[in-house]
Amino acid sequence: MARKASLSGFPELLPEERLVENHVLDTLRETFELHGFSNIETRSVETKEQLLRKGEIDKEVYGISRLLDENSTTKSEKEQLALHFDLTVPFARYVVENAGYLNFPFMRYQMQKVWRGERPQDGRFREFTQADVDVVGDGALPFRYDVELALVVIESLRKLEIGDFKLRVNNRKLSEGFYRGIGLDDTAGVLRSIDKLEKIGPDAVAQLLKDELGASDEQAQAALNLAQICTEDTSFVNEVKKLGVEHALLEEGLRELEEVVGQAAKRAPGNIVADLSIARGLDYYTGTVYETVLVGHEKLGSICSGGRYESLASNGKRNFPGVGLSIGVTRLVSRIISQKMAEPTRKVPSAVLIALTSDQTWSDAQDVADSLRQRGIACEVSATAAKFGKQIKFAEKRGIPFVWFVSTKEDGSLKHEVKDIRSGEQIEADPQHWAPSTEDLHVRIEAAQ
Amino acid sequence: MARKASLSGFPELLPEERLVENHVLDTLRETFELHGFSNIETRSVETKEQLLRKGEIDKEVYGISRLLDENSTTKSEKEQLALHFDLTVPFARYVVENAGYLNFPFMRYQMQKVWRGERPQDGRFREFTQADVDVVGDGALPFRYDVELALVVIESLRKLEIGDFKLRVNNRKLSEGFYRGIGLDDTAGVLRSIDKLEKIGPDAVAQLLKDELGASDEQAQAALNLAQICTEDTSFVNEVKKLGVEHALLEEGLRELEEVVGQAAKRAPGNIVADLSIARGLDYYTGTVYETVLVGHEKLGSICSGGRYESLASNGKRNFPGVGLSIGVTRLVSRIISQKMAEPTRKVPSAVLIALTSDQTWSDAQDVADSLRQRGIACEVSATAAKFGKQIKFAEKRGIPFVWFVSTKEDGSLKHEVKDIRSGEQIEADPQHWAPSTEDLHVRIEAAQ
Structure with missing residues (x-):
């Protein structure tokens, strides 16, 4: 990857670089399987309808069509199929289609290429590999899987020996309960503003909250106070309580986040942070949200993100809640290679x-x-x-x-x-x-x- | 795969079926690496120009285009990219692009999905996985790699425990030398006819040779006599010699095929056949050609094919000869699963x-x-x-x-x-x-x- 790709955004590795990527994939696979996750792959294509129904056109989807059909004037398959841009949408479809054949809670990992027609830049590619690990339940899914998922990704990343990293965790119930508790009911709007904190700073966020959501000075300040709480153990609970806000949803979120952070701090101290500024855009998350930074490589963006969704998939009659994370394998591997963070002991398998x-x-x-x-x-x-x-x-x-x-x-x-x-x-x-x-x-x- | 794919031609496996596929992929990887082959992956897309320059439109290539560009009237990237339909064309491009970074002879294996917009049927898919193993030289490539390649695929397939299989080998030099020796100089034409032997039978092939190539009764009969030679050891050499044809190219081809079959019969008796009817279409092959049938599943078609090409790739100044084979992983796995030829001891990794x-x-x-x-x-x-x-x-x-x-x-x-x-x-x-x-x-x- 030190070389320039001959097609921008479509990286290719030399054999000795591929050894590094395979090491990453093997390590993830081994760790996921030690935790009981089963491997699947989904097809690379979905119907456009499936891909676009959440309005994800901004992901810059690639459609596919048989060259032979291109001069055809009929609405053939040409109009129908596109390459998947993540592994969550295909997984949700797979779960619904195969529900009768799966055992729930279904713990699966999936490591595949995905495609996005975005403008390529450092850490952003048009073809790249993601490693997703999720648990999905039929009707209900015990909260403890939120803890399990944090533990499995921390263990995976530790085994990769990529240096210091922080899994930053928050909880949507906590944030939303807090906002409601201070009288800000457009919780999505508040989250959207808080999500800009790192980019535009606290003053600008306070202004946004006041201008766009009609927040008072006190409300804006309270929301910012919450977002500034960041601890490597469960002490965030007291810090939140000191803010004096009360709401049932806030309590529930606090209890959940305390369990995730407490267990992770106990089992993997130094790699977990309760960071109450984490919003993860809007997405579908309804409880725990995760993201991960490589310390010293913050500009690379999150290398592993995810969360809990009360409805990962649904077929009308049945609802499938889930919790999971996605590791940006190509983003991580490109950094490992370009920074020589790890190297193979030789170029070929032969001893x-x-x-x-x-x-x-x-x-x-x-x-x-x-x-x-x-x-x-x-x-x-x-x-x-x-x-x-x-x-x-x-x-x-x-x-x-x-x-x-x-x-x-x-x-x-x-x-x-x-x-x-x-x-x-x-x-x-x-x-x-x-x-x-x-x-x-x-x-x-x-x-x- | 017992279930119907929700998109015809795009199979998806249940977790317990994926265990079988992963076992196949792991076994191939292990065997290839024990023989010193390095792993690479190439991007999934090539320029259409690259894919179509051998006139491979019949492979039913899938073009890709960003949905956002579809309404654009300018000739954007939309016009340019398509999904690869095999791993040979991308490998040839990769070798030329990275020649300065590779050590030759370069031994590589590559296991990836490929796409063909063909009509799906038993053993034929629109998205499927191939496992390719090749050696490529810079300028020259010693013949012995033709033997090595036969040995590595036989060992790989044996380890899969898929029952009896036959690697059927022939040599283009042998056939072409023989045809020239009997006065048939349109050797490509003869090969094309002989390739139909299994489908239309000897009488029809003889007729074709006479009608289309102006062969005499004797010439047609001689070509058929050669094609009917089929031995599990090197006794084919004497059978060919008994036909009394002489040509320098024939001698060279005989020597080469004798070495492949002799070594394979010695090291892996029962899995090699010198089958002088094998033509492998026209393709680019110039010496050894291989194909593989699973005994009892002949209708499945070849599960592993390939050969020697004097010019796998070239950049004008440098020429890269190669020899290799491609294993149809999805075809093989779909058969293993549907016929319950192998099954996992449990459905999940957890013990x-x-x-x-x-x-x-x-x-x-x-x-x-x-x-x-x-x-x-x-x-x-x-x-x-x-x-x-x-x-x-x-x-x-x-x-x-x-x-x-x-x-x-x-x-x-x-x-x-x-x-x-x-x-x-x-x-x-x-x-x-x-x-x-x-x-x-x-x-x-x-x-x-």
Whole structure:
């Protein structure tokens, strides 16, 4: 990604960069599965109707049409299909369509490409990978999944060793209850203004609240006081209570947020923040809301966001509430690569190159390769008996640590030697038993110091 | 996939079916990496110019365009981009664009979705996954990679335990040399006719050769004699020689095919066939050609095809020859699922459900989950303290083999018990040390007996 993409907004990785991305995807997969989440994929296309019904035209949807149909004048499938712009809309459709085959609460993760025709810029792409993790219930979904989701994403991000990050959490019930408690009933309007806090500052937000929502000085100040509360433990509860506002919804939101923050602070101290300014636009959220910043990379935007929705999906008769988050894999990986936050220990999977001492030893070399592979040691066989120096250089360029030589002794039997090309040490070895150190066995991704 | 896709040609899997697909993808990845192949992904879109320059309109390419641009009258990006229909065209572009960053011979695998607007039918989809494995050289590529590629795909397919399959191999040089040797110089025309052998039979092919290419009875018969040679070892060499045709290209092709078949028959007997009727359409192949049938599922078509191309890619100055194969993952997986050729041992990743004995034990249950997960044991925690029977049923439905109970003893300390819900056996257990059997640790995919 240091190179310029040949199509703006459609990044492609070199093999050694893809190792980093695969490490991220593997780590997420492993963590999600340890927590019991099942993997699914949805098709890349949805009907335009499905994609646009929430008025999401601003996501800049890509329609698709068969080139063969383009000159057709009839309203064919051409008019109907588009690439998905997130994984939430397809997941909601999938849940409704397959409800009869799923066990609820249904815990799923999904790691796929999505497309948005936005103007490309740092951290924004037209094709990118998201990793979504959600739980969806049939009719009801216990609140505790809001806690579980915070824990699973914190654990996932910790395992990625991307440095310090903060999962910032708030609760819509808390904010809305508070606003109602101070007499501001257009809670969506207040949220919309508060959402601009970081961009325009408190004075401008207060002015907005007064101008657009008719708030009094006291009301505007109270809303701002709430938004400025930000703690790494449950002490926010007292800070809110000190503001002296009372409302049943506020109480409920406080209890919920206290549970999320309390459990996360206990199990993963340092990565959770109760940040009462978090609004997450309007979206569909109805309780917990999450976003995540990489400390020192705040301008990158949130790398993992989500929340609770009382109605993720519905088919008229049944309602499916959900809670979940979406990790911006491409955004994260592009930063890891461009900042060299982590690098692979070599460029290729092979731990060993089996060199050819003569063109006749290729089959013997393949025998060695078979033995090594049966024991999980990745290796490749030289295709030609070039000079040893050239074969060693071939390995060196790729970072392959070992070169294996097969030669024929005077009595006709085979002699096996393996050379660590970093130290130059060369020893006799048995293809049935020799193994590299655990460190050298697989490519590893090392976090920068 | 037993269910009908809600959009014809765009299949979606249930979570337990996706386990089978992931098993296939994981197995391929593992095998390719053991052989030293690096993973890459290319963007999903190419310029239409790139996709159509080989006149591949028959692949029914899907163009994409931003919905916002659809009413625009200017020639915007709308006119330019389309979804790739295979992974070879994008790979060729990637090689040329990144040649300066790659080490040649470049061994890569690539597992991605591709799109074709064809009429959906059994084994044919509009969105499907391919797994491609290729080696590409800079200027030259040693022939031995043709052997290596046969070996890696045979090993991959064997590991999938999909039953008997045959990798059918031929060599373009062999066929073309033979045709020239008998005086038929329109070798492409002969190949096109021979390619119809299975569909229309030998008599009709002979007629075609005579009518369209002006072949004599003897020439037509000779071409058919060659196409009928089919051996599981290198005995095809003598059978060809018995036909008494001589040509330098024929000799070269014979030597090459003998090496592929000889090595594969030695290392993987029973899965290789020298089948001299294989033509693989016209495509770009110039030497070895491969296709693969699943025995008993011949109507499914080839599940893995490819070959050698002297010019996979070129940028004018440099030429990049390659050899590779493409596995039709979706085609294969859809068959595995519909025929129940393999099934997962359970529906979800979790090996253990930590039950709640009361609502207050949730945090204790999370402690147990943490201990198990740290040791790689996937588990989930009940969200509510429902009746034990209900919690056990929750586990049963998903195939989770163990339920863990945490309760408080009279002295205030915790009591841990784990129940194997299949046998009913319940024992005391220590969250720091208890582990399920290796068989129960992860979901496994079991081949049908």
